[in-house]
Amino acid sequence: MGSMFKKSKQRSLLIGLVWTGCFIMVIGRLFWLQAVDYNELLAAAKETWIKEDVLRPKRGTIYDRTKQQQLAWEVDAYYFVADTRQVKNPQKTANLLAPILKIDADVLAEKLSKKSDSVELRYKGKYKYPEEVLKKVTALDEKGLIDGIYAFPTFMRQYNGTLAAHVLGFLQYDDTAVGGIEQVYDKWLRGKEGYVKYLKARNGMMVTDQPEKNRPPEPSKDLVLTIDSRIQHQLELELEEAIDNYQAKGGTAIVADPKTGEILAMASRPTFDPGNYSETLTEDNAKNLAVQSQFEPGSTFKIVTLAAAIEEGIFHPDATFQSGSVKVGDRVIHDWNGSGWGQITFRDGIKLSSNVAFVLLGQKLGEQKLVDYINRFGFGDITEQLGKKTGIDLPAEGRGYFFGRNLYSSELATVSFGQGISVTPIQQVASLCAIANGGTWHKPHILDSVWETGLEKKVQSFKPESRRIIKESTAMQVRELLREVVRNGTGVEAELPGYGVAGKTGTAQKPDPDGSGYLENKYIVSFIGFAPYNNPEVVVYVAIDEPSSASGNATGGTVAAPVAREIMKKSLQIRQIEPNDEFAQSIK
Structure with a gap:
């Protein structure tokens, strides 16, 4: 009995010690959790149970x-x-x-x-x-x-x-x-x-x-x-129709207010649906050609050479020259029709878009002055490799490609009529706006103003950058000469009775990507102009890439000018610019 009692007592003591040990461990753990690991565990708990949206x-x-x-x-x-x-x-x-x-x-x-x-x-x-x-x-x-x-x-x-x-x-x-x-x-x-x-x-x-x-x-x-959706809609309709009619690779068009630099409409083709970009956006249609594409401007660039010659007092409209061809160094440069028009005045040379006329004007200006005026008109210094962006508030703007050195005599000659360099459509629009408004270059822009939600209060208005680049009298004379281009020259298809259109056509052969010359029968045809010519309200630019024609005569005058005319007509009507009887029967 005593032995059994002793064993029972030892068992009870052992069990008590085990329970006491467990109790001490629990108390110790609780102390550790509350006193030592408290901050770390609390942070983990909050991370688990507190949500941030x-x-x-x-x-x-x-x-x-x-x-x-x-x-x-x-x-x-x-x-x-x-x-x-x-x-x-x-x-x-x-x-x-x-x-x-x-x-x-x-x-x-x-x-x-x-x-x-x-x-x-x-x-x-x-x-x-x-x-x-x-x-x-x-x-x-x-x-x-x-x-x-x-x-x-x-x-x-x-x-x-x-x-x-x-x-x-x-x-x-x-x-x-x-x-x-x-x-x-x-x-x-x-x-x-x-x-x-x-x-x-x-x-x-x-x-x-x-x-x-x-x-x-x-x-x-x-x-x-600054976009007017009504003008934008009409511009896109006309551009789309032209590309379809001429089975062209693509094209772009711009309408601007020359007095402010505001872009009223801008479009490129091919295009995509921004609301369904995943199914419609491709590498071919993603580029905004109006600000990103860079190509030889061709004859539309002659406006800069003309303005420079007038500003420098070396342009004499009634002086004559022999058209057809001119030798520059070891190169012979021909007029666009191959044979020219005989002995003609510089006024007629402008109207007929004679390459020879502009080569002669470029030579009179000399490299330094021609480079300076091209820069003034917003294209940049052509002795550098890259041109100058206009600064329009759109991404990925191109800047143009230039020579990166001083010009050879043959290069000075070709630049005078828009060959050998690459520029962007928006650069050309900004430069012509300066002619149209009397000599002031405005930074082109898309944003008009910033407002509180619901247009309740205006927060900020756009203030365009501006600078005078030529005299008003120079701009007026250029406008009058460009008016003749549309009345009786290469731009007659752009004429709009009742408004008096002025402008310039361009037909630029596309350079071969391998640098070996130009592609056969591959052209970008364009027209840039404004109306009414004596008090311009809109500037319109149209370029069509690789148009085809059954007659083989797809030029800036035959393809781009009619498109520009229709866009100009719709734009002036939307802006409520009434026709003037002075220009009612202006086509001769």
Whole structure:
């Protein structure tokens, strides 16, 4: 008995010691957690149970100059998220959603097969969807055909089809702005993100009525552009029709207000739909030719040589010269028709776009003065490798390619009539605006003003950069000579009775990419002009790339000038510029 009692007592003591040890360990652990690891564990807990959501303001609206037409705006939309733990049959669900979301079924099936509580159903440009898509997905859910698919509200960017696509740019599915006004003024259009922090339950829902901490987003700004959507629409119709008629590779057109440098319309072809960029944007149509393309201007560049010669007092309209050809060094330069027109005046040489006339004017000017005037007109120094951007508020502007050294005599001659250098369409438009407005170069621009949301209050107006480059009397004389080009010269197809058009045609052979000369029968034909010539209200530029013609006579005068005429006519009518009886029967 004593032995049994002693063993029982020892067992009780052992058990007591074990329990006491465990108790001491628990107390020690609690002390450690509360006193030593407290901060680290609290931080981990907050990371787990406190959620932070980004609050994005609604993106600003882009308006045309009338403030009545929206060019880019936000509409209600939805994106879809899958809790794949709830998706019973990934492949079946993918097959049902694929035609609705326009995402390949195999891509969706792969996403739905991942084990996660949050998988966004997005692929390339397919991410945000309008309400009609939501209704279709909801209908599948209500019929019990799909599980674990949830919709969340957001906004999506809306555009007017392809209208002004290259001017506006677009938003990628992740709201990254690409190209055009969207990219250049993204900071204003985007606003500033805010955030909200709150305690969350396991399902991610807020567990308190009030957020723990928040910073509201700063509202975005609305933009008013210089673009007139009515002129833009007409310009695109005319450009599209011309490219179709002449089976051309592409083209571009610009309408500007010469008094301010405002761009009223701008388009390039081929084009894309910014609201559906994932399916329509390609390498061939992504470039805004109006500001990015760089090519030999041809005869439209002769305007600069003419203005320089008049400004320097070396242009005498009634002096005569022998047209046809002229020898410069070891090279013979011919007029565009090969034979010329005999002994003619310089006035007639301008009207007929004689290459020889402009070579002679360039020689009289000399390299230093010609280089200086080309620079004054905004093209840059041609003795350098690259030209000078106009600074227009659009991305990826070209600057032109030049010689990178002093000119040889033959190069001075060819530059005088627009050959041997590359410039951009917008550079040419800015330079002609200076002729049209009396001698002041204005920086071309697209933005008119910045406004609070809903156009409630103007925040900022655009102030264009300007500089006088020639005398008003010089600009007036150039306008009169360019008027003759349209009345009786190479630009007669641009004439618009009642308005008095002035301008210049251009037919530039395209250089061979391998640098070995020029491509056979590959031309960029163009026309640049303004109206009314005595008080210009609009400048219009049109260039058509590689037009074909059954008659073999696809030139700036036959192809581009008629397009410019129609664009000019519509633009003047929209701007309510009444025709003048003085020009009613101006074609002779």
